[in-house]
Amino acid sequence: MAFTLYNAPQSTCSQRVRFVLNAKGLAFNEIKLNLLEGDQLKPDYLKLNPNGVVPTLDHDGSIVIDSTVIAEYLDEVTPDLSFTPEDPVARARMRALMHFIDEMPAASVRVPTFNLAFLPSFQKMSREAFVAMAESKPLRREFMLTMGQTGFPKAEMDAALARLRRSYERMDAEIERSGGPWLQGKAMTLADVAVMPALVRMHDLGLPDWQDLPRIVTWFDNIRAHPAFKPTFYHGSLLSERFPHLREKTSARV
Numbered sequence: 125m126a127f128t129l130y131n132a133p134q135s136t137c138s139q140r141v142r143f144v145l146n147a148k149g150l151a152f153n154e155i156k157l158n159l160l161e162g163d164q165l166k167p168d169y170l171k172l173n174p175n176g177v178v179p180t181l182d183h184d185g186s187i188v189i190d191s192t193v194i195a196e197y198l199d200e201v202t203p204d205l206s207f208t209p210e211d212p213v214a215r216a217r218m219r220a221l222m223h224f225i226d227e228m229p230a231a232s233v234r235v236p237t238f239n240l241a242f243l244p245s246f247q248k249m250s251r252e253a254f255v256a257m258a259e260s261k262p263l264r265r266e267f268m269l270t271m272g273q274t275g276f277p278k279a280e281m282d283a284a285l286a287r288l289r290r291s292y293e294r295m296d297a298e299i300e301r302s303g304g305p306w307l308q309g310k311a312m313t314l315a316d317v318a319v320m321p322a323l324v325r326m327h328d329l330g331l332p333d334w335q336d337l338p339r340i341v342t343w344f345d346n347i348r349a350h351p352a353f354k355p356t357f358y359h360g361s362l363l364s365e366r367f368p369h370l371r372e373k374t375s376a377r378v
């Protein structure tokens with residue numbers, strides 16, 4: 125089995141897939157795309173992933189896209205070390221959680237990410253170049269145009285942070301219900317993997333708004349101690365490692 129992963133070091137969606145590949149001990153050839161330079165929008169890549177986003181998995185020539193779909197696919201083709209519960213009800217619960225995660229924390233984290241990390245790069249562009257770049261994005265055109273070159277307004281930033289906070293509270297309730305330490309109990313599932321990069325991102329941005337939720341503090345410590353974590357978050361995977369202007373802001377990280 126040969127795996128090639130088209131991804132980006134700091135992309136939260138890519139980090140999910142790298143984590144699953146690393147946790148399963150699957151060797152993969154990693155192709156790194158520069159998202160700020162638009163590698164994901166080049167014609168050859170769009171043939172693989174018409175959404176113009178990472179990650180994309182090539183498995184022996186078959187293309188699979190979308191991080192949660194790729195994660196489930198990997199569990200199907202390499203079931204030995206599985207992150208998918210066998211019980212259909214638990215499996216359905218995992219999938220429902222993954223839908224929640226994509227709709228809430230994974231979507232919300234883009235607002236602070238863009239405002240705090242990417243905006244300075246977009247501000248250096250001419251208006252024409254920025255609009256052309258935004259309009260070339262199949263999936264994120266409106267998102268980019270709404271952000272513009274001044275960033276999302278405070279109300280939108282506050283709303284994203286509130287949605288993230290509600291996501292931590294939801295995780296907390298899931299852990300309490302299952303008995304933990306993972307969202308669905310004793311075994312880590314793909315739901316844990318799906319939400320992980322959002323918390324890593326918020327921690328990296330110096331905004332870990334879950335310090336009063338001890339179950340989440342423990343969950344975060346546990347996932348960072350997992351053997352797959354380090355190889356997934358190799359140097360350059362955190363925004364603070366890539367964007368010097370963030371280092372000062374995030375120096376108060378806990």
Ligand SMILES: N[C@@H](CCC(=O)N[C@@H](CS)C(=O)NCC(=O)O)C(=O)O
Pocket residue numbers: 135136137138159164176177178179189190191192261264
């Ligand atoms: N639902 C997709 C979303 C993928 C996605 O949004 N990828 C981001 C990085 S995390 C991306 O490639 N952005 C590039 C762009 O917006 O141009 C998945 O989970 O794979």
